[in-house]
Amino acid sequence: MKRVTAFIGSARKQATYEAVREFERNLNSYTEVEFEYVFLKDYRLEFCRGCKLCFDKGEEFCPIHDDRDLLIDKINHSDGVIFATPNYSFQVSAPMKNLLDRLAFVLHRPCFFGKAFTSIVTQGVFGGNSIVKYLDSMGENSGYSVSKGCVLTTLEPITKAAEEKNSRKIKKAAARFYRVLMRPSPPNPSFFRLMMFRMSRTTMKEMLSDEYCDYRHYKEEGWFQSDYYYDVSLNPVKKLAGWFFDFIGHRMSRQS
Numbered sequence: 001m002k003r004v005t006a007f008i009g010s011a012r013k014q015a016t017y018e019a020v021r022e023f024e025r026n027l028n029s030y031t032e033v034e035f036e037y038v039f040l041k042d043y044r045l046e047f048c049r050g051c052k053l054c055f056d057k058g059e060e061f062c063p064i065h066d067d068r069d070l071l072i073d074k075i076n077h078s079d080g081v082i083f084a085t086p087n088y089s090f091q092v093s094a095p096m097k098n099l100l101d102r103l104a105f106v107l108h109r110p111c112f113f114g115k116a117f118t119s120i121v122t123q124g125v126f127g128g129n130s131i132v133k134y135l136d137s138m139g140e141n142s143g144y145s146v147s148k149g150c151v152l153t154t155l156e157p158i159t160k161a162a163e164e165k166n167s168r169k170i171k172k173a174a175a176r177f178y179r180v181l182m183r184p185s186p187p188n189p190s191f192f193r194l195m196m197f198r199m200s201r202t203t204m205k206e207m208l209s210d211e212y213c214d215y216r217h218y219k220e221e222g223w224f225q226s227d228y229y230y231d232v233s234l235n236p237v238k239k240l241a242g243w244f245f246d247f248i249g250h251r252m253s254r255q256s
């Protein structure tokens, strides 16, 4: 049975929680899922102190000893995750942003390959689309297989028409997530993702050394030689594009 964990960034159990519950009901109509609700407000997660030890030496050197690793364990034991947050001043809520900051080292060393990701944003009126874009991009850059998130307008008192519109959006989002969740292997990268990987790995290979945690990680994973982060069969056009992106990365590192 697939395991899905929802990380909820609201301080209260209302619109965002209800949206996730409806999402879970929809998902369960496709397949039985073991579902966990993680309310970030219930976990001890301090603010990042900006020392960058996680980037430079490794995440195990973080000077803060709180619930970060417990939350990471929850992700590692999931087949899919949902990041659900209210829109607060055109951004994710503070607990959600804090979680993303504390996981920022994953953007340097992506690791959540093969896990499905989606986002749910609730809002009063406006601004949620850019938050979904932001969250989905965080998902992509962390290595997840992303299924596009949804924005729900929950302005109170909510009308019947708005409720029905939200239900339709949740239903579609759950169907998208289900398809990604059931994929047997992570997807073939888009040109953009291939470019990001090849250019960054080439510049890193040429500009860094064993002193750097990112360099050691890329070396250990075999990412300085591989076509992509994980095994994929690139078609001839993508193979060529990959070499071209390596070449551009090489030129960039020589010029800097």
Ligand SMILES: Cc1cc2nc3c(=O)[nH]c(=O)nc-3n(C[C@H](O)[C@H](O)[C@H](O)COP(=O)(O)O)c2cc1C
Pocket (backbone or CB within 6 Å): 010, 011, 012, 013, 014, 015, 016, 017, 086, 087, 088, 089, 090, 091, 122, 123, 124, 125, 126, 127, 128, 154
């Ligand atoms: C501090 C704060 C800031 C908010 N900022 C926005 C905003 O910028 N745009 C918007 O459409 N709604 C905004 N809202 C409304 C919430 O996004 C909306 O009520 C949400 O559904 C609340 O989710 P919850 O019931 O799970 O707490 C804000 C609410 C609060 C409390």
